[in-house]
Amino acid sequence: MINTIIFDLGAVLIDWNPHYMYRTLFADEQEMKDFLATVCTPDWNEEQDAGRSLREGTELLVAQHPQYEAHIRAFYGRWEEMLGEAFHDTVELFRRLKTGDRYKIYALTNWSAETFPVALARYDFLGWFDGIVVSGVEKMRKPAPEFYQILLDRYQVDPQTALFIDDNYRNILAAEKIGIRSIHFTSAAELEKELEALKLL
Structure with missing residues (x-):
């Protein structure tokens, strides 16, 4: 019972979908998908879900991919735009x-x-x-x-x-x-x- x-x-x-926000930053859909598959990945996001601070997770990724700094910072800076x-x-x-x-x-x-x-x-x-x-x-x-x-x-x-x-x-x-x-x-x-x-x- x-x-x-x-x-x-x-x-x-x-x-909840990161595409909602990232489509405003990437003109090319495939480039956006590649970024989310290789930079701001689900595995990376799950570390914040598991308790790592947003700041620590962001700074770690910026250090690894400085060419995408603005896009990485947008993940949590504009996170609310990912909510549908x-x-x-x-x-x-x-x-x-x-x-x-x-x-x-x-x-x-x-x-x-x-x-x-x-x-x-x-x-x-x-x-x-x-x-x-x-x-x-x-x-x-x-x-x-x-x-x-x-x-x-x-x-x-x-x-x-x-x-x-x-x-x-x-x-x-x-x-x-x-x-x-x-x-x-x-x-x-x-x-x-x-x-x-x-x-x-």
Whole structure:
């Protein structure tokens, strides 16, 4: 019997994409993609999600790629421009799950502690959660099993009665390895079908 639902945030409930901002800096789409694949990479960004300060991460990269200094500094200097809208169809599923207080609902997110307050101010639905565990605050991130365990321990969640939803399959595998049933998020429509199949909606 599932009584707890754990959501990822980025790409599930919130649209975050560096392309939104970097398209204003690069005239050529492929050049922008190459920059994000080789300079401001996902792996580099995840180090800030894991607790490294934005300043330290930025200065490290500027030292390595001085020719891109302005573009590197823009990553966090203009970070808010990378935020899109909420994914309203998924937020509506969240609202339906929340109705009636049938479940405890938490968020487990890889997100910098320094930028997360921007999201809190922008997206009202973040206030619906019974608790949010932010990687940058805890200084560890998915897929580390210890990060999932923080949420389980803090909110006294039994993994056998929990459901985890994330768009990153790496994170799904890590959750399942510690006994949390999981759904690999691909779209709100598919998530709705899977929730209905589990009789959660």
